[in-house]
Amino acid sequence: DAGITQSPRHKVTETGTPVTLRCHQTENHRYMYWYRQDPGHGLRLIHYSYGVKDTDKGEVSDGYSVSRSKTEDFLLTLESATSSQTSVYFCAMGPLREQYFGPGTRLTVT
Amino acid sequence: DQQVKQNSPSLSVQEGRISILNCDYTNSMFDYFLWYKKYPAEGPTFLISISSIKDKNEDGRFTVFLNKSAKHLSLHIVPSQPGDSAVYFCAAGYRDDKIIFGKGTRLHILP
Structure with missing residues (x-):
């Protein structure tokens, strides 16, 4: 296994509520990424990180924030979930x- | 504007035959290309890559061909096996910039 896990695996939440998704890796990789996959869109980059406290925006970052306080953890937060964020x-790690x-x-936002 | 295009949403191939998955790109600055494979309820897994300075890269049953003049690449799987049924994503990148994924092609291997 590549040593990368995500939690939770499934979540249903209501519109307007905050949601945090966690990514945890045990490989000590410097680079980590958050993508979303939607029908008809493939994989689209939300945010990425190139080290602790170093993050940057991807192509669909609006409505999302991230934090990386430790090498092994990369958190994705939806401050106020919307149905379009279903x-x-x-999460991914490693070189590009x-x-x-x-x-x-x-994630399902109702 | 889509920079990486996979124009076939799905493809069905008989077991034992060759599967050919196609990908087109628009940005001539891309200097490497990747193929990922994805099973349902799992994350994508890296399959094979090719640098823009090459026109072919082979790894077992998988071969990727790059035609830079046509801005086209293809993934050949020979022979196709039932376990190859999955969604295949083409992706492209330039230096240390973010990579761009295509929408994917679902491959069905028929018995």
């Missing part, structure tokens, strides 16, 4: 040219 969220993905979190 998606499958994948060969990323290792977590198993995903299926």
Whole structure:
């Protein structure tokens, strides 16, 4: 196994509530990423991190924030969830040219 | 604007035959290309890559071909096996910039 986990694996939440998804890796990789996967859109980068406290925006970052206080943990927060954020969220780690993905979190916003 | 396009949402191939998955790109600055494979309820897994300075890269049953003049790459799987049934994502990148994924092609291997 690549040593990357996500929690929770499934979550249903209501519109307007805050949600935090966690990604945990045991490989000491410097780079970590958050993607979302939607039908008809493939994988789209939300935010990424190149080290502790160093993060940057991806192509669909609006409505999301991230934090990386430890190498092993990368948190994705939806401050006020909306129905358009219903998606499958994948965390990944490693170099750009060969990323290792977590198993995903299926988030439903009702 | 889509920079990486996989125009076939799905593809069905007989077991034992060759599967060919296609990908087109628009940005001539891309200098490497990747293929990922994804099973349902799992994260994508890296399959094979190719640098823009090459036109072919082979790894077992998987070969990726790159045609830079046509801005086209393809993934060949020979012979196709039942376990190859999955969604395949093409992706492209430039230096240390973020990579761009295509929408994916679902491959069905028929018995």
